[in-house]
Amino acid sequence: MTTERREPAPDADERTMLEGWLEYHRRTLAWKCEGLTDEQLRTASVSPSGLTLMGLVRHMAEVERSWYRRVLAAEDAGPLHYSDEDPDGDFRVTGSDTWQETLATWQAEIEAARRNAEGFPLDEMGRGKHARTGERFSLRWIHTHMIEEYARHNGHADLIRESLDGATGD
Template sequence: MTTERREPATTADERTMLEGWLDYHRQTLAWKCEGLSDEQLRTPSVAPSTLSLMGLVRHMAEVERSWFRRVLANEPDEQAGPIYYGDDDPDGEFRLTEADTWAQAYATWQAEIEAARGHAARFALDDLSAGKHRRTGERFNLRWIYTHMIEEYARHNGHADLLRERIDGATGD
């Protein structure tokens, strides 16, 4: 698989621009993971951290699910509850075992991205979310969610840069 990253058009309308930058950052994370074995993708940065490329992908699946399915669309926990974490292990997405595979993590992440796109398509940028944030009780418009997701991916793609360089020396923007 070769990941193609496409920067958004420089003259796009606001929604197209936001969706384009979000997709660009999704593609960047996939690119950072490309060509590595499951073992390499499970390799943590440095002790005592459990941060790994596969863990980041699993984390972003959780983040996509949380913001688009639970907050934006108000899907109940029976449909969109946590995938990898729970009350007993709030960082479960980062705790990997030999049984965890890239194929599973990638498929889950891509399914959450597709669900996110489907839900977002039903909202205008100024529309408030159907659900509320679990901790704060706030509602968010789609514009805020898109902007937050771009920030979330950008931050974690910086982590992915360092993780990938540590694994095999590969660098790139």
Template sequence: MSNDRREPATDADERTMLEGWLDYHRQTLAHKCAGLTDAQLRTASVAPSTLSLMGLVRHMAEVERSWFRRVLVGEDAPPIYYSDADPDGEFRLTEADTWAEAYATWQAEIDTARRHAADLALDDPSTGRHRRTGEVFSLRWILTHMIEEYARHNGHADLLRECLDGATGE
């Protein structure tokens, strides 16, 4: 696996640092999926788990959508892969699910997230609220949470990739 990710500059301002680390972790997940077939990307870790690399990418598309569309700007953005009847739908893959679709959807959500955050200050409150708690969040909190979310799931991705082909690394 080649790796062209770059950490943010050590002397960057806070906004640049937060956005840089978020992009670094987004690139890490893409890096963990690089060079694999659709079948490998759909392969679940260990039964009965449904966790797979493609499922993680679909999950992160949902997470980007939730925090940057629904919470940050209050957009009415319905789920992409899950439903009330199937709250873990992003992890339930079929032969019809492709990397091309999952990756394109994830990248579209990332692009939308960047657009929604671009004109806001770090301390600006969200115009939407968390669907379960009703809380409002600052952009700073959302960026920090997204870094944490990706970092946690990148640990899962590391183990999944190693199980698939033995590839390890940052």
């Protein structure tokens, strides 16, 4: 199976453009993980970094959850993989973590994000506040931040994937 990715049309309106680029980057991360075993997805690329593809996907599930459920919709959605004692727990994977479970969790958070953003005005401030800063953010800001977050981590995913099996691509 090959993940389909499409860039938004160059003349799209702002919302379509933002959501199109966000979807493009979500699909890019999925594409970088395609065809690998659970063991490969749990393999760190370069010592001393412990960064793995599965860890990146777990992290992005947390980020989707935080911005679209907590900050945008003010849902009481606790962390999935981290805690106060282990704030980087989303990046830490063990031999018992599976791709099937990781992918299902990430996709569920993406679906919740889409549902919460649907019909929400771009310039309206979210109903919730950021946990650390107490600030509120517009959907426009959240979408833009998420594009940046995925783009940055997709660069990491490129390097990890290449170190695993030599596969490259944008």
